[in-house]
Amino acid sequence: MRISEVDEAALLGAFVPHLPKGRQTLLGPGDDCAVLRAPDSRYVVTTDMLVEGSHFKCEWSTPRQIGARAAAQNLADVAAMGAFPTGIVCSLCLREDLQVDWLVEFAKGLADRCGPAGCGVVGGDLTRGPAIAISITAFGDLRGQTAVVRSGAKVGDQIVVAGTLGMSSCGLEIVSQGASPADPAEAESVSIFLAPKPPLHMGPELAKLGAHAMMDVSDGLVKDARRMGKASGVAMALESAELEYFSSLLPSNCTRPLDKILTGGEDHALLATLPKELQLPEGLRAVGTVKVGEGVYLDGELISASGGWESYR
Numbered sequence: 001m002r003i004s005e006v007d008e009a010a011l012l013g014a015f016v017p018h019l020p021k022g023r024q025t026l027l028g029p030g031d032d033c034a035v036l037r038a039p040d041s042r043y044v045v046t047t048d049m050l051v052e053g054s055h056f057k058c059e060w061s062t063p064r065q066i067g068a069r070a071a072a073q074n075l076a077d078v079a080a081m082g083a084f085p086t087g088i089v090c091s092l093c094l095r096e097d098l099q100v101d102w103l104v105e106f107a108k109g110l111a112d113r114c115g116p117a118g119c120g121v122v123g124g125d126l127t128r129g130p131a132i133a134i135s136i137t138a139f140g141d142l143r144g145q146t147a148v149v150r151s152g153a154k155v156g157d158q159i160v161v162a163g164t165l166g167m168s169s170c171g172l173e174i175v176s177q178g179a180s181p182a183d184p185a186e187a188e189s190v191s192i193f194l195a196p197k198p199p200l201h202m203g204p205e206l207a208k209l210g211a212h213a214m215m216d217v218s219d220g221l222v223k224d225a226r227r228m229g230k231a232s233g234v235a236m237a238l239e240s241a242e243l244e245y246f247s248s249l250l251p252s253n254c255t256r257p258l259d260k261i262l263t264g265g266e267d268h269a270l271l272a273t274l275p276k277e278l279q280l281p282e283g284l285r286a287v288g289t290v291k292v293g294e295g296v297y298l299d300g301e302l303i304s305a306s307g308g309w310e311s312y313r
């Protein structure tokens with residue numbers, strides 16, 4: 001049945017039962033506001049939008065993948081502060097021709113990423129319009145840790161990454177060509193593009209390790225490292241030899257792999273800097289060193305191009 005054939009109460013009746021409750025939810029969907037516990041007394045909050053055609057296409061993604069992507073990109077921002085996601089609210093502008101089932105599958109996608117993180121989907125809003133737009137606001141708890149900001153990188157720090165780089169961009173390339181994935185690496189890159197799996201648990205882990213700065217990589221390593229460097233008043237020196245691990249994960253016929261690792265966005269890896277003497281645990285890769293100066297360097301050469309996704313270009 002189309003969403004235009006049912007009233008809002010019936011739509012919510014189909015949607016809400018699929019949403020995860022979350023460990024910190026005191027009152028979920030159904031009232032004027034939700035009530036969330038904030039055990040730490042502070043909370044982090046972030047918001048991100050996805051628009052049909054700009055961030056996803058219904059020809060490429062299942063509704064469940066769109067839900068997972070929408071949740072993942074918001075939860076990655078929470079993790080990038082060193083926090084644990086506690087709840088999200090999700091506002092949806094839906095086309096009238098969508099099926100009620102689309103909404104149910106979208107809810108399952110939100111649950112795919114929020115559920116395992118212990119994060120509730122505690123409210124939202126529904127409206128109709130000419131294209132799908134999704135706006136999510138996410139809240140997180142710092143559990144006593146200091147929030148890890150992007151401005152704290154110190155000269156001498158090692159620059160580290162948790163998660164993948166370039167996989168989403170390879171997936172976008174495959175999907176844009178209308179091709180089906182030919183091997184497991186291609187399938188994984190398409191899956192990461194359509195429904196990213198950020199290493200959410202590594203955010204608080206990095207905070208505990210004493211990360212000086214952290215952010216998630218949404219627009220590309222170079223562009224986001226440039227933002228971190230600028231905020232911290234330092235230069236970010238990347239080493240291509242250290243990036244080889246990320247190349248090894250990419251599909252074998254992915255074009256310009258180093259470019260994708262440097263400038264491809266949307267894997268939602270975590271980029272952080274750590275004290276130089278620290279031994280890196282499983283799940284973290286060193287990619288370079290924080291230096292005196294400004295800008296981003298690769299093997300000692302300044303990268304002058306923006307080096308990433310531009311939403312307004």
Ligand SMILES: Nc1ncnc2c1ncn2[C@@H]1O[C@H](COP(=O)(O)OP(=O)(O)O)[C@@H](O)[C@H]1O
Binds near residue numbers: 048077218
């Ligand atoms: N419309 C807005 N009003 C206020 N702050 C905004 C707005 N858009 C972006 N910002 C802020 O600017 C910063 C950079 O935004 P953005 O590039 O979207 O971050 P991210 O890549 O982490 O999602 C964030 O702190 C964000 O909250």
Ligand SMILES: Cc1ncc(C[n+]2csc(CCOP(=O)(O)OP(=O)(O)O)c2C)c(N)n1
Binds near residue numbers: 266
């Ligand atoms: C249909 C489609 N085309 C292209 C892309 C690639 N893409 C869109 S936005 C983006 C970068 C991140 O988007 P933005 O809205 O700037 O996210 P933010 O930095 O706010 O987290 C990329 C790589 C996509 N996801 N979907």
Ligand SMILES: [Mg+2]
Binds near residue numbers: 047048049
């Ligand atoms: Mg944003």
